Amino acid sequence: MIDVNVFLERLGGVARGTRLQAFGCSRSRLGAECRAGRIVRVRPGVFASRRAATDVVAAAAHGGALTCASALRIREVWTLEVPTEVHVWMGLGGRRHHPEHCGCVGHFTRGRMEVGIAPIEVALTHAYACYGEEFFFAAYESAWNKRMLTAAARAHVRSALPATARWLVDFARPDAESGLESLVRLRLHLIGVAVRTQVAVDGVGRVDFVIEDRVILEADGRENHDGAAKRHRDLMRDARASDLGFETLRFDYSMIVYSWDVVEAAILAALARARA
Numbered sequence: 001m002i003d004v005n006v007f008l009e010r011l012g013g014v015a016r017g018t019r020l021q022a023f024g025c026s027r028s029r030l031g032a033e034c035r036a037g038r039i040v041r042v043r044p045g046v047f048a049s050r051r052a053a054t055d056v057v058a059a060a061a062h063g064g065a066l067t068c069a070s071a072l073r074i075r076e077v078w079t080l081e082v083p084t085e086v087h088v089w090m091g092l093g094g095r096r097h098h099p100e101h102c103g104c105v106g107h108f109t110r111g112r113m114e115v116g117i118a119p120i121e122v123a124l125t126h127a128y129a130c131y132g133e134e135f136f137f138a139a140y141e142s143a144w145n146k147r148m149l150t151a152a153a154r155a156h157v158r159s160a161l162p163a164t165a166r167w168l169v170d171f172a173r174p175d176a177e178s179g180l181e182s183l184v185r186l187r188l189h190l191i192g193v194a195v196r197t198q199v200a201v202d203g204v205g206r207v208d209f210v211i212e213d214r215v216i217l218e219a220d221g222r223e224n225h226d227g228a229a230k231r232h233r234d235l236m237r238d239a240r241a242s243d244l245g246f247e248t249l250r251f252d253y254s255m256i257v258y259s260w261d262v263v264e265a266a267i268l269a270a271l272a273r274a275r276a
Helices: 004-010 017-021 027-035 053-061 068-074 120-131 134-145 151-160 167-171 177-190 228-243 251-260 260-275
Strands: 014-016 039-043 046-051 087-089 104-106 196-201 203-213 215-220 247-252
Touching: 004 014, 004 017, 004 027, 004 039, 004 046, 014 017, 014 053, 017 027, 017 046, 027 039, 027 046, 039 053, 046 053, 053 068, 053 087, 068 087, 068 196, 087 120, 104 120, 120 134, 120 151, 134 167, 134 177, 151 167, 151 177, 151 196, 167 177, 177 196, 177 203, 177 215, 177 251, 177 260, 203 228, 215 228, 215 251, 215 260, 228 247, 247 260, 251 260
Parallel strands: 087 104, 215 247
Antiparallel strands: 014 046, 039 046, 196 203, 203 215
């Protein structure tokens, strides 16, 4: 017998009944599965697995697909902010399911919308509209690094962005290993500072950034460099780098995200010393 939950989970947890019927799940079978409590009828014609993510089900209840930051987070793409609302792609014809005082964020844009989770390229373009350049750029590089973006998807994102923002796609690269790396590289580019990323330095190891072969930048994420042993390792690396003529600047997540003015001033001062 067909396991309806298997199909639902392959489709992101939710699906329209018409789509499930294409896999041999008849209307009577879907009704029986709901009555038995094995699946959930989210709204007329829309069904969900019992294990479907809450936000995906909430989006389906509107007749839409989870998108923007909500979809990026559920796909484990790095985001600069954690969304506090559910973002729903409504297409252009689902307004009647989006109450005026609903707590979600509705995205009413063209495209072939199916309930579930929006395609990554759609979620990224919605994220640009909601959160701006930095959020978009870091998420875009994260998705590319995770091999979620085909050449066609990247082209779709670029064409969907405003003309003034398409340079972000052109500047992006697939080897960024963290959102912090993306953020630092973008912010330094905007003030005219070029960096090399993930550089192997003899006697030191791989470092996050090198500027003008004199200054090393290390961006310590929230999950890294905790504990005495790791702290000792970092200090040893910094000492070896100093012996080789480098100045090392080390910044944590909070400094980069929330105190960039302090970070930028420190970098520019170190560059001035290196050039003197």
